[in-house]
Amino acid sequence: MKAAATPQKRRKILPKAQRRQQLIEATIACIARYGLASTTMHMVTREAGLSAGIANLHFKTKENLLRETLRYVAEEYHKGQIDIMRGREADNLSNRLTALLHFQLGRGVTQRQKMSVWFAYYGEVGARPVYQKIVSAWDRAAARELEFLFASVIREGGYTDIDPGELAIGYAALIDGLHLALLVTPRELTKQNAKKIGRDFLRRAFPNHI
Amino acid sequence: MKAAATPQKRRKILPKAQRRQQLIEATIACIARYGLASTTMHMVTREAGLSAGIANLHFKTKENLLRETLRYVAEEYHKGQIDIMRGREADNLSNRLTALLHFQLGRGVTQRQKMSVWFAYYGEVGARPVYQKIVSAWDRAAARELEFLFASVIREGGYTDIDPGELAIGYAALIDGLHLALLVTPRELTKQNAKKIGRDFLRRAFPNHI
DNA sequence: CGTTAGAATGAATGATCATTCATTCTAGGT
DNA sequence: ACCTAGAATGAATGATCATTCATTCTAACG
Structure with a gap:
């Protein structure tokens, strides 16, 4: 008798x-589950339900696959932000700030899987100039957009003594740090709380808007 | 003729x-230079100027070596912070806040090597519960201390409407985010500027102290 | 329906690594 | 000066992986 026929x-x-x-996408899943260091080509192809050589067929090398995966993740996150900052959905500046905050600390972005992948790559940035270039290119684009948004808010609110560029760096750093805290010490910080902390930061800078 | 005799x-x-x-220490140097993913036992022992098997002799497995290295790095950073927060050198609360900021964004901590190692481990936290435990234990200790310090400042300054615990999480996140920015986009942010951004955060929260 | 370009497979290959352990060497004790 | 516990060495081992490529299969086209 044959073993139950695999389909x-x-x-x-x-x-x-x-x-x-x-x-x-299979690569993302593997990095989140097993870490960047121990993700193998076989894991990726198995996760995708395909045969062993397929990833090399399409990406030539593992190095390439990882690079393209980073490009994909970085683009997804930063484009999402930029779209909101330029967005027409919220013509009101206050609403736009709020929408940005909700995106950055909302369900989509703060999934454990997403944050794991994100920081896995950040962790290798110190040793891999290629990763640094990919990430910093997107970072710069988002930073410029954020600075522009903050500058508008400052003008509208008549705030004095605030440099929009510095505030943008600070806000972006706060958000990154909150992501890290959600990943590393989830028991100490809920997503709700993270949002409140982000909101408080904005309120102290722009009391008339938030 | 013999080749120039190696000493x-x-x-x-x-x-x-x-x-x-x-x-x-050799492990730290290797992780900073080559990344956590590609650091090998041979690299570590060569960096230390010793023979191949020595790391296994003293740490049994690579896993152990990496764990102990994380413990060392985490302890160094968090103990440094905690010492300042409890420290007697600055009995004045304002000075203590400033000292903390200067430590967190000062020469010692923001060396590229230190930050690389730090984030290399953070990057694996999502996949390795052991790392998470080590880091989050120290994080909690530092967070409690910071909350206590902020609570004192709030009392002394009569600030209202500030929750010391939330502010502590926000401040810690800001500092982590600034470290990340210094690592990933050093061209966009000097250490001087990072300090100013940290200081501005504290000033907005505690205007009478900073 | 038959042909075929090229997508997909997976066993085989060779490289890299962590780990072991028989051997060598050191330094403190006598 | 001699002995010896155990620290250090490094060649050997076996496991794991990325990558290759001969072969198999699919589906678009005539």
């Missing part, structure tokens, strides 16, 4: 772009 | 504790 998955052929996307 | 380093025997210390 013998039929081989499926997809457009290159779609396979690449699928592999990148 | 043939004489084998040196040291107390266990001293060797362990030496190996931990």
